[in-house]
Amino acid sequence: MAIDLVTRREWGAREPRGSYGRLTSTKGVKVHYTGGQVSPDIVNDHAKCVAMVRSIQNFHMDGNGWMDIGYSMVACPHRKVFEGRGPGHLPAANGAGLNSAHYAVLGLVGNAGLVQPTDGILNAILDAVDYLRAKGGAGKEIKGHRDGYSTDCPGTALYAWVKEGAPRPGGGETPGEPHEPTPPAFPGRVLKYPPVLEGEDVLTWQRKMRSRGWTLDADGLYGPRSRDVSRAFQKEKGLPVTGAVDRATWDATWKSPVT
Template sequence: MAIDLVLRRDWSARAPHGDYTQLESTKGVKVHYTGGRVDPGIVSDHDGCVALVRSIQAHHLDGNGWVDIGYSFVACPHKRVFEGRGLHRLPAANGPGLNAGHYAVLALVGSSGLVEPPDGVLHAIVDAVEYARELGHAGKEIKGHRDGYATECPGDSLYSWVRRGAPRPDGPTPPPETPSFPGRLLSYPPVTRGEDVRTWQRQMSRRGWELAVDGAYGSQSRDVCRGFQRRQGVVDDGIVGPVTWRLAWAAPST
């Protein structure tokens, strides 16, 4: 099989802080995202991917006190796969009691910034899965981190792809289905709160807008709404009505 594997020595990985627990086989692979902001600039700068992987390892070693980076592999936008703990070694990222079941593959996308996985990331994930199956005795399962563990990881967009069977992106990705308009205007002031606000905020974050996904439509959400409305050529009143709601899902990403 073909895989563009970045070995530990090639990304200057630090030595582990102890011995790994060995794995003979797994049921498959679980897919993760960073859970924080990922700079969209890494799409055109592979050095940024290397720096990010190093920073994640440093956080896991020095912050979490783990023996090494918690992931088996890391998939980057350039269709490259970083060797983390690698094959036949217990990962740490799946959650207590769940690590022995699956290898852990991190996609370099986050909850803000770069939130939609580029095709190169998806190809790299599939390459890592096939590599783990061929040489690491991984089973057929491909799951998200949230399967069996209470977390938002790997994010809605990446999880939707996993649920579709993690296909290679050989064709255009269909636009996400637009949820029904909630029946009320989202506006500020005063602050509008609710799950409909959170749904809209999450979609805008997936589109690359910087805002907190907290279910509270305040000044930050209003300003993002105005910027989005101007980009779409509609009245920039900062109010999420039926038209702005629909465009959040239906308008092409730029």
């Protein structure tokens, strides 16, 4: 299922009070809950979800003094994903000094009322994760807000799901290996170093390698680190160890199992 995205314009977001910090990649995503009461009525009325997201933005801007809503994306019970700050933008919800390492995804559950995440919310969180991987260079980690920060967030039920590995309700693909039925076509040129090669094809390959667990910057520049990662990957998969991403290495990047 493709992401059911509710854009900022569609949910009536206020304009931010400044420019976001930029992100080209992260270790992954941290999952959040509201920390307050969420009415169970939102399960039956999507308009209440829209109103809640607006109220969260108002609180962050007027109560916390932030420039905008702090979350990257917000997931609701109707398996819809609200655009918050969005991919490529620094969130403000993970804690001081922690926002550059992970995007922030809020599930509309609280510590009272609706405390048990519905399948729709869990699927929407994972849809948001897939979207942030594809559009924002998010890595494979899915953690709770409390991982590395002193807080109860994302609550007992949601955190238990995170600790289980954030499985899709009813089975299906795991978040560690997002389902990609149609890998991007080989770009037509071999990615190699030296010299440093730059382009969207480099960025696409780097982002996918990060999502597989390799440590490298997704900066669109194929330099020494990209070459070294390519060599290690080729050795792991039994490919010729050249350090250059040819068609066989490109295809293996998407089709070979993560080991």
